[in-house]
Amino acid sequence: MEWTIQQVARKAGVSSRTLRHYDDLGLLRPSSVGANGYRYYDPTAVARLQRILLLRDLGLSLDDIAEVLDRSGDEEAALREHVTLLEAERDRLDRRIDAVRRAVEARRTGVDPSLDALLEGFNDPYRDEVVARWGERAYQEAHDWWHGKSLREQVDWKRDTDELIAAWQDAWRAGGSPGADRAQEIAARHVRWLGQVPATPLADGDRERSAEMVRCLAEMYAQDPDFADTYGAPEVAAFVRDALLEHVRRWG
CATH class of the missing domain: 1.10.1660.10 (Multidrug-efflux Transporter Regulator; Chain: A; Domain 2)
Structure with missing residues (x-):
């Protein structure tokens, strides 16, 4: 034919x-x-x-x-490659559609949508590491949870995050130890904050894996330069790490 x-x-x-x-x-x-x-x-x-x-x-x-x-000598492999490319294109278009929707909502509500967290998603930059450590479900449900929020809800989350960071900075400047009551109260608050994210060990109530998760994040805070910037200084990030590690140690 x-x-x-x-x-x-x-x-x-x-x-x-x-x-x-x-x-x-x-x-x-x-x-x-x-x-x-x-x-x-x-x-x-x-x-x-x-x-x-x-x-x-x-x-x-x-x-x-x-x-x-x-x-692409293998036709079936070539078709699979096509599917992968089309899925990537679909994801790109979904992100662009989402950005335009948020711009419309920002105009309607008067909210500044310029924050990076509002544009790139909650855990998108850490996808590979999240999947490797806690599985595809943990990444996808957290991703969907974040993108399911309205712009106002995302701004409120960002505000709560900023307040938590400010509390850590204040505790460090006050000169207390990571094991002091004030630091441990903030550590408990930090763990509750992490527990809001669905499909994580903390949200699932898995105590052993929750401890592993908190320890992993605590070390990341001190080792990743991006987190040092988030907390304002490497010394503050190290303080957060030590307080969280002590908090988990006291779980017994």
Whole structure:
């Protein structure tokens, strides 16, 4: 079974000139050429055209598309790659739609939507680490929980977070020890704050894994430069770590 260049162009929504251009580039050869010079395309050629158009819609250049197709000898593997690319594109569009919706809501409510946390999601930057430590469910449910919040609810969460950070900074400046009552009260508050995030060990009530989670985060606070910036200074982040580790130790 073969179709003429005009039939394929019409069904694919492209021009015959485009298909001839793809032929000139070696990107899409017709399956046969008639004595009259007409190009014909069989199902294999049409499937390749479909892949070309999908990759083009994803923004790849023709040179990049050629490279992808040349690397894809296995048709099933190539189709799986297409699915992956389309899912990534869907996620990108979902994020853009979400950003526009939040901009609309910000105009309506008068809330400043410029905070990074409102734009990139709750735990998106740490996806790989969250999945590795606590599983895909922990990441996805936390992600959905965050994106399910209204802009006002996200701002309120950010405000509570800022207040918690300020409490840690005040406790450190006061010169108390990580094991002192004030620091341990903030540590308990910090753990309750973490427990609001669904599908985490704290939210699930898994005591052993909760202790592991808090210890892991405590060490991250002191080791990751981003968290040192969050708490204002490496010394404060280390204070938070020591207080949280002591808090978990007292769980027994």
